[in-house]
Amino acid sequence: MIFPQVVTIAGSDSGGGAGIQADIKTFQERRVFGMSAITAITAQNTLGVRAIHPVPVEILASQLEALNDDFSITAVKTGMLVDAATIDMVVSKLGSFSWGALIVDPVMIAKGGEPLVSEDAILTIREQLLPLASIVTPNIPEAEALAEMSIETPEQVEIAAKRIQKLGVPTVIIKGGHSRDRVDSRDYVLDGNTTFWLDAKRVETTQTHGTGCTFSACITAEIAKGASTEYAIRTAKSFITSAISQPLGIGHGHGPTNHWAHRKEREE
Numbered sequence: 001m002i003f004p005q006v007v008t009i010a011g012s013d014s015g016g017g018a019g020i021q022a023d024i025k026t027f028q029e030r031r032v033f034g035m036s037a038i039t040a041i042t043a044q045n046t047l048g049v050r051a052i053h054p055v056p057v058e059i060l061a062s063q064l065e066a067l068n069d070d071f072s073i074t075a076v077k078t079g080m081l082v083d084a085a086t087i088d089m090v091v092s093k094l095g096s097f098s099w100g101a102l103i104v105d106p107v108m109i110a111k112g113g114e115p116l117v118s119e120d121a122i123l124t125i126r127e128q129l130l131p132l133a134s135i136v137t138p139n140i141p142e143a144e145a146l147a148e149m150s151i152e153t154p155e156q157v158e159i160a161a162k163r164i165q166k167l168g169v170p171t172v173i174i175k176g177g178h179s180r181d182r183v184d185s186r187d188y189v190l191d192g193n194t195t196f197w198l199d200a201k202r203v204e205t206t207q208t209h210g211t212g213c214t215f216s217a218c219i220t221a222e223i224a225k226g227a228s229t230e231y232a233i234r235t236a237k238s239f240i241t242s243a244i245s246q247p248l249g250i251g252h253g254h255g256p257t258n259h260w261a262h263r264k265e266r267e268e
Contacts, residue, residue, distance in 0.1 A: 004032040004224035005071050007099065008217065009064070009090060010079025010107070011040040011052070017256030018210035019079060023217040025259040026239075030221035035071065037063040040082050046209055046251030054082045057089050064093045074100040075224035077216050080107040082117055084124040091128045101134040101223045104169070105216035106142045122146075131168030135229065137216045138164070139175045154188075161190040171229055177211065187237060191229055198234065200241045207247035207255040214257055215240045238262075 006027055013019035020036040027034030039060055043051040067073065076099045081087045094102060106125055108117050117125075122145050130136060130146075140151050146167070147160035151174075161172040176186040187198040218239045222232035243257035250256055 002072070004075070004221070005035065005073050006032050006220050006224045007035045007037060007067055007073055007076040008079060009037045009039060009076065009081070010213070011042050011082070012038050013210070014043055015045040015209070015251070015256070017046065018213045022210035022213040022256070022259070023077065023079070026214050026217035027221050029259055029262065030218055032221045032224050035067055037067065039080060039086055046253035046255050048253065052082070054086065057085055060086065061089055061093060064090070068097050068099075073097075075103065075220045076100070077103040077105060077220040078129070079105050079213055079216075080117065081121060081125070084118065084120045087121055087124040087129055091132060094132055101220075102132055103216050103220045103223065104129060104133040104136045105212055106136060106138050106146060107212065108142050108145060126167055130164070133169040134223075135171040135173065135219060136164060136169045137173045137175060137212065137219070139177055139212060143174045157188045158195070161188055165190055173233060175212065175215070177208070189233055198237045200237065203245050205244065205247055206253065207249065207257060208244060209254040209256045211240055211244060211257055214243060214259065
């Protein structure tokens with residue numbers, strides 16, 4: 001049996017809760033073989049990001065080429081892409097590879113509020129990366145940057161999703177974790193011409209580091225296994241809800257989610 005093979009192109013989180021570490025943990029839990037191409041090394045923990053060291057573009061390119069030369073990759077996701085030069089190169093490589101669906105998690109801001117990409121990178125994401133993508137998964141602040149508008153109401157969420165879709169990506173998921181709704185966490189999905197909301201009860205917790213990475217990684221894994229877009233999204237919503245609602249209590253700040261929480265639920 002050949003397991004589906006997937007790649008994450010993202011930064012390394014020394015604290016283990018986000019970035020490629022969260023992605024690989026999620027891939028393993030979803031029974032796909034995960035690989036990585038590291039865009040940056042960060043010094044961080046649950047209290048915040050202390051330093052970011054971008055990986056030289058030529059080293060990142062070599063990582064991607066090495067993976068393409070040896071593996072049968074059927075889905076890929078991007079996370080923190082640092083700057084415009086990095087995005088340019090990733091776009092060039094992905095355009096020449098046959099890696100299946102591209103899921104873009106447009107990582108721009110850390111949980112503590114620190115910027116994770118340069119300003120010119122946002123424009124490059126909008127104009128070059130999104131037209132290659134199958135799915136994009138912004139939170140509300142990221143959706144505001146991509147759609148170039150303020151988002152405060154459900155109606156504005158829907159308008160923003162349409163604006164982002166017009167950039168060339170068929171499926172837009174605007175995550176509701178940053179919304180003002182204190183009862184539910186509502187994600188809005190625009191999948192082609194189909195729209196729906198995904199609701200889950202909001203969990204009051206600080207243990208949410210890496211939620212976006214984990215959510216998009218789960219979608220990537222399910223797509224690689226041949227799932228429909230809607231099934232992959234609903235599975236990822238269930239997976240991340242479990243991971244948030246059964247926290248590990250690690251660290252003294254925004255702690256990581258529990259990537260194996262879904263196992264306990266199956267056993268029960």
